[in-house]
Amino acid sequence: MHAYRTHTCGQLRPEHVGQTVRLSGWVQRKRDHGGLLFIDLRDHYGITQVVFDISAAQAFANAEAVRTESVITVTGPVVAREASTVNPRLPTGGVEVRSAEMVIQSMAEGLPIPVYAENDTTPEDLRLKYRFLDLRKDKLHRNIMLRSQVIASLRRRMIEQGFTEFQTPILTADSPEGARSYLVPSRIHPGKFYALPQAPQMFKQLLMVSGFDRYFQIAPCFRDEDARADRAPGEFYQLDFEMSYVTQEDVFAAIEPVLRGVFEEFAGYDKETPWAVTSGAFPRIAYDEALLKYGSDKPDLRNPLVISDIGEVFAGSTFKVFASIVAGGGVVRAIRAPGAASQPRSFFDKLNSWAQGEGKPGLGYIVLEGGAGKGPIAKFVDEQRLAKLKELTGAVDGDAVFFVADKADAAWKFAGQARTRIGTDMDIVEKGAFRFCWIVDFPMFEYDEKAKKIDFSHNPFSMPQGGLEALESKDPLTIKAFQYDIVCNGVELSSGAIRNHRPEIMYKAFGIAGYSRDEVEARFGGMLNAFKFGAPPHGGSAPGVDRIVMLLADEPNLREVIAFPMNQQAMDLMMEAPAEVPAERLRELHLRVALPPKKAE
Numbered sequence: 117m118h119a120y121r122t123h124t125c126g127q128l129r130p131e132h133v134g135q136t137v138r139l140s141g142w143v144q145r146k147r148d149h150g151g152l153l154f155i156d157l158r159d160h161y162g163i164t165q166v167v168f169d170i171s172a173a174q175a176f177a178n179a180e181a182v183r184t185e186s187v188i189t190v191t192g193p194v195v196a197r198e199a200s201t202v203n204p205r206l207p208t209g210g211v212e213v214r215s216a217e218m219v220i221q222s223m224a225e226g227l228p229i230p231v232y233a234e235n236d237t238t239p240e241d242l243r244l245k246y247r248f249l250d251l252r253k254d255k256l257h258r259n260i261m262l263r264s265q266v267i268a269s270l271r272r273r274m275i276e277q278g279f280t281e282f283q284t285p286i287l288t289a290d291s292p293e294g295a296r297s298y299l300v301p302s303r304i305h306p307g308k309f310y311a312l313p314q315a316p317q318m319f320k321q322l323l324m325v326s327g328f329d330r331y332f333q334i335a336p337c338f339r340d341e342d343a344r345a346d347r348a349p350g351e352f353y354q355l356d357f358e359m360s361y362v363t364q365e366d367v368f369a370a371i372e373p374v375l376r377g378v379f380e381e382f383a384g385y386d387k388e389t390p391w392a393v394t395s396g397a398f399p400r401i402a403y404d405e406a407l408l409k410y411g412s413d414k415p416d417l418r419n420p421l422v423i424s425d426i427g428e429v430f431a432g433s434t435f436k437v438f439a440s441i442v443a444g445g446g447v448v449r450a451i452r453a454p455g456a457a458s459q460p461r462s463f464f465d466k467l468n469s470w471a472q473g474e475g476k477p478g479l480g481y482i483v484l485e486g487g488a489g490k491g492p493i494a495k496f497v498d499e500q501r502l503a504k505l506k507e508l509t510g511a512v513d514g515d516a517v518f519f520v521a522d523k524a525d526a527a528w529k530f531a532g533q534a535r536t537r538i539g540t541d542m543d544i545v546e547k548g549a550f551r552f553c554w555i556v557d558f559p560m561f562e563y564d565e566k567a568k569k570i571d572f573s574h575n576p577f578s579m580p581q582g583g584l585e586a587l588e589s590k591d592p593l594t595i596k597a598f599q600y601d602i603v604c605n606g607v608e609l610s611s612g613a614i615r616n617h618r619p620e621i622m623y624k625a626f627g628i629a630g631y632s633r634d635e636v637e638a639r640f641g642g643m644l645n646a647f648k649f650g651a652p653p654h655g656g657s658a659p660g661v662d663r664i665v666m667l668l669a670d671e672p673n674l675r676e677v678i679a680f681p682m683n684q685q686a687m688d689l690m691m692e693a694p695a696e697v698p699a700e701r702l703r704e705l706h707l708r709v710a711l712p713p714k715k716a717e
Contacts, residue, residue, distance in 0.1 A: 120189055120221075126162020130210045132194045137213060139164060140189040140221065142252065143182055144232055153179050157190065157213075160257075165203070165212040166190050175218040185224040185231055185252070191217040240675075245689040247680055255386075259677045262385055263665045267334055269381055270355050270661070273374040279330040279357060284319035286336070291318060291640075296340035298350075306706040312338035315658060317577065318643045320358040321615055324654040325646045330370075332357040334661060340686075346607055346663055348674045349686035354610065355664075358656035364598050364614055367655050368554060372398055375602070375609075375659065379550050382668045387548070394552040398602075402557040411449075411532020413555050416606030418546035419539035423531045424509045426450040430521075435496035441521045448521040449531040452509040453538050456516035457483045463541065464491075467518070470537060471530075479534060480519040484511055493519065536606075550604055550667065557581075558599040561592040561628060571629050574599050578613035579655075580625060587624045602659055604667060612657025619647050 120140040128137065141159035148154075153168040153176060168179040175190075182188060192215040203209030228245075229238045231252050243250045250256060271281070290297050290311035297311040313319075315337050323331045335356040343349040355374075359367060376393055384390035399417070406413050409422050427448045430438035438448050456463070464481060471479035482489040482497060482505070489502050497505065511517050518538060520531040539545045560580045562573035570592050578597040580586050586595050598614035616622050622644065626636045637644060665677040675681040682688050702709065 117191070124161035125157050125159040125164045126207060128164055128194055128208050128211050128213070130196060133196050133211060134193065136191065136193050138189060138191045139166070139213060140187065143184050143186050143188060143224075146179070146182075146184065148180070155179060155182075155188075155190075157188070162208060163206055164208045165197075165206075166192075166215050167195075167212050168215050168218070172216055175215045178218045178220060179215070182218075182220055183224045183226070185227055185249070186220060187222040187224075189219045189221055190215040241683065241689060244675075244681070244683055247690045251679065256676065258386065259665070259669045259671065260679050262382065262669055263661075263677055263679075266378060266382060266665050266668065267661060269378050270374065270664075271334065273377050274332045274355070274357065277330070277370055277374060279332040280328065281333055282323060282328070282331050283333060284313070284316040284323075284335070286312060288313050288319075289642075298338045298340050301705040301707055303705050314339050315354070316356050318640075320356060320656065321577070321617075321643060321654065322646055324358055324360045325617075325649075325651045329360050330357070331359075331656075335658070343682075343684040343686065345673045346666065348662060348678060348681055349684065350682045352674075353661040354658040355661055356656070356658040358654060360652040360654045362614070362653065362655050364556070364600060364655065367600075367612065367614070367657060368398070368400075371602070371657060371659070372552075375552065375604075375664075378664065379604075379668065383550065385668055386670070389548060392549040394550065398552040398554050400554045400556050403555055403559065403596075404557070406555050407528045407532075408449075411528050411530070411535050412606070413558075413601065414603050414606055414608045415553065415555075416536070416545070417551040417553055418549055418605060419535060420544060420546075421451055421453065421535045421539050423528075423535055424450045424452070426505055426508045426519075429497070429501050429505045429508065433496055433501060435493065438496075438519070438521045441523075446521060446523050447527045448519060449527050450505070450509050451518045451520075451531060451535050451538060452511045453516045453518065453542060454544075455514055456538075456542060457485055457514045459516070459542070464516075467534075467538065467541065471534070474530070474533065476520075476530060480521075481516050482519075483516045484513050487513065491516075552602065552604050555601040555603060556599075557596045558601075559593065560595040560597040560599075560625070563593060569630050572625075575611065575613050576626065576629070577615055577622075579616045580621070584618075584621045584624060587621065587628065592628050598655070600657070602657065607663055607667060609663055610657045610659040612655065614653070614655035617647055617651040617653055619644055622647070 117138055122138045125139055125141045139157055141157040144156040144158040144163060146153065146155050151170040155166045156163050157166050168176045170176045190213060192213050194211050195214050197210055197212055227249065229242050229249055230236060231249055251260065287300060287310040295314055297314055300310040300312065302308045302310060316335050320331050333356050335354050336351055337354055338351050341349065359370060379393045383393055401415065403413055406415055408425060411423055425447060427442045430448050431442045433439045442448060468478045480493045482491045482494050489497055505511065505517065509517055518534060520527050520534060522530065559573045560578065561570050564571045574597065578599045581596045581598060582590065599611065600613065601611050602609040616625060623633055623636060662674045662677060666674050669677055671677055680690065
């Protein structure tokens with residue numbers, strides 16, 4: 117018999133009754149019934165109930181002494197449970213093991229955090245400090261297993277689509293990816309630093325220049341940026357891919373089956389009913405349209421509400437607040453809420469209070485009933501203007517229309533927040549679904565108010581729509597790029613682009629953003645030099661693995677799907693990183709620490 121186990125704790129069934137088996141695992145729970153003692157024994161695969169009878173004195177004494185979460189090995193026969201004690205919630209619930217022997221492999225000390233508790237309110241800092249215990253919890257354990265299965269599925273599906281997996285360097289040069297890089301000092305090159313890659317961007321493009329056609333990898337990426345619920349500090353993983361001789365639509369056609377397939381495969385994870393997944397081609401929504409209709413470049417299409425531009429309804433009206441905003445170049449946005457006329461007054465008052473809590477004057481509205489408008493703004497909207505409002509929004513009797521008026525940038529953002537809040541409060545956001553879309557036609561450039569200059573708005577290596585001619589003849593702020601984002605349920609899964617593979621277009625694009633030819637060559641010489649020797653048209657994207665798993669697990673935070681995450685301050689509380697380095701190590705690296713002055717208390 118094996119030293120530790122003949123079966124796992126999730127393996128035994130009624131057909132094993134009568135066999136003598138050996139199991140090893142953690143003591144999840146103990147129940148003392150006098151002359152009988154029950155232990156729920158858990159391993160990676162499941163739970164088996166083990167019974168200790170006082171007649172097996174040594175095993176019973178060991179069972180009495182052992183603490184929960186200790187590791188034990190038990191040996192004994194499998195017996196059928198009495199009908200009244202069968203546990204249908206467990207795959208092993210029809211049997212139990214009568215322990216004849218028990219060995220304590222590792223006695224657990226008193227637990228600093230609960231591993232199994234019905235209402236676990238353990239603070240996050242303790243969960244992260246004792247992550248090895250936290251990972252024993254059933255839900256988190258399943259999330260990490262889901263992550264592994266999702267990665268395996270992504271890899272299999274990419275290979276089926278004709279992609280080849282490559283690995284790109286971890287120690288590399290710094291590049292402008294929109295965030296700060298982690299720097300690694302070089303011992304043998306004093307005063308010089310490597311950078312950890314924010315993404316394998318340039319390397320995957322160089323692979324295309326090298327003649328490889330379809331690349332992918334499950335790529336680790338490193339960015340020195342602040343944490344958010346959907347963004348882990350320090351490091352994250354993405355399904356990075358690139359393709360040669362492709363248009364934007366070719367990229368979409370390659371990755372949509374992969375993502376749809378993965379989401380359909382795991383749509384039933386930990387759910388009573390599998391969630392629906394977008395069928396057919398993912399909707400394409402232009403960036404400008406997304407800001408107008410949804411108030412976000414990451415629209416949640418489960419919410420049926422749509423925003424309309426209705427500035428003309430109030431232009432020159434007696435409602436001076438809105439009229440003056442329109443006259444000053446601002447906009448008025450409207451959100452039609454179907455059937456909201458039946459909502460109680462408290463519904464509208466709560467939305468108004470919410471808007472005030474967001475720093476706004478309130479959230480104006482009109483309720484449509486009997487062919488007329490009611491509400492605080494209705495008296496300013498005559499019959500002709502009301503007809504125009506209905507025409508622009510599609511509103512009918514029984515609906516309510518909410519208004520946001522401000523400068524364009526502020527208006528689309530707050531209208532998007534209001535759309536989300538109204539949809540949530542009305543409980544009309546579709547449940548049990550993953551709804552995908554592409555956001556396309558991003559602006560190539562934007563005006564940086566702080567620097568008072570034109571800069572790239574997204575990825576500087578993207579191909580501008582219209583190519584060199586557009587860069588030479590158009591207002592830069594009107595030029596669109598072949599850039600695109602994949603969005604699911606309001607979460608951005610990735611950004612991507614058709615790349616700028618022609619040196620003359622790159623020089624011009626960077627020149628518009630204020631970079632001289634010499635600066636471009638100094639910063640991107642490796643890739644630029646490669647493009648001068650024949651580069652194919654190419655493009656790709658990089659959906660975030662962490663975010664995919666977070667959506668599938670229906671978790672609100674990435675830390676629930678990462679085995680060993682950092683906290684929001686980019687600290688690893690378990691391994692106590694970052695940490696100070698001994699002076700001799702710093703001397704080896706030719707470094708001297710210059711700490712900021714301590715703040716006066």
